[in-house]
Amino acid sequence: xxxxxxxxxxxxxxxxxxxxxxxxxxxxxxxxxxxxxxxxxxxxxxxxxxxxxxxxxxxxxxxxxxxxxxxxxxxxxxxxxxxxxxxxxxxxxxxxxxxxxxxxxxxxxxxxxxxxxxxxxxxxxxxxxxxxxxx
Numbered sequence: 001x002x003x004x005x006x007x008x009x010x011x012x013x014x015x016x017x018x019x020x021x022x023x024x025x026x027x028x029x030x031x032x033x034x035x036x037x038x039x040x041x042x043x044x045x046x047x048x049x050x051x052x053x054x055x056x057x058x059x060x061x062x063x064x065x066x067x068x069x070x071x072x073x074x075x076x077x078x079x080x081x082x083x084x085x086x087x088x089x090x091x092x093x094x095x096x097x098x099x100x101x102x103x104x105x106x107x108x109x110x111x112x113x114x115x116x117x118x119x120x121x122x123x124x125x126x127x128x129x130x131x132x133x134x135x
Contacts, residue, residue: 013127015068020123023061023088027116051096054112058092061119065089072126076133081126088118 069085092115094101095108102108 013130015064016072016123016127016130019061019064019068020120020127022057022064023116023120023123025057025116027113027120055096057116058089058096061092061116062089065119065122069122069126072130076126076129078125078129081122081129084118084122084125088115088122091115091118 065085065088069081073079073082091111095111095115096102101111
């Protein structure tokens with residue numbers, strides 16, 4: 001018999017899907033950031049790309065990713081997803097907190113896009129491993 005509450009097992013796939021979507025949104029946001037910087041002053045939307053928004057993306061990815069993948073690991077015991085999450089989050093946090101990387105446009109965009117992509121792939125794998133564990 002499963003010892004987890006009924007609602008928590010149903011939330012696992014949803015949490016991974018939300019994490020994947022958020023991570024991919026973050027990766028897209030960071031990949032197009034240098035191009036968008038050129039256009040934004042004329043449109044007046046520079047606030048949308050502030051440091052606080054970027055930090056919120058990384059915090060969201062970290063919280064959802066950690067909760068979802070640790071819960072998934074407890075069920076399926078496949079460590080690959082967590083092994084991709086760790087460097088993905090490290091790249092994201094370095095991109096927003098390490099000044100040499102944060103203030104260099106192209107390296108920053110590459111690190112953030114790569115980090116977001118790794119986190120999204122980790123969520124995808126976590127979903128697959130969880131499905132296999134249920135079967």
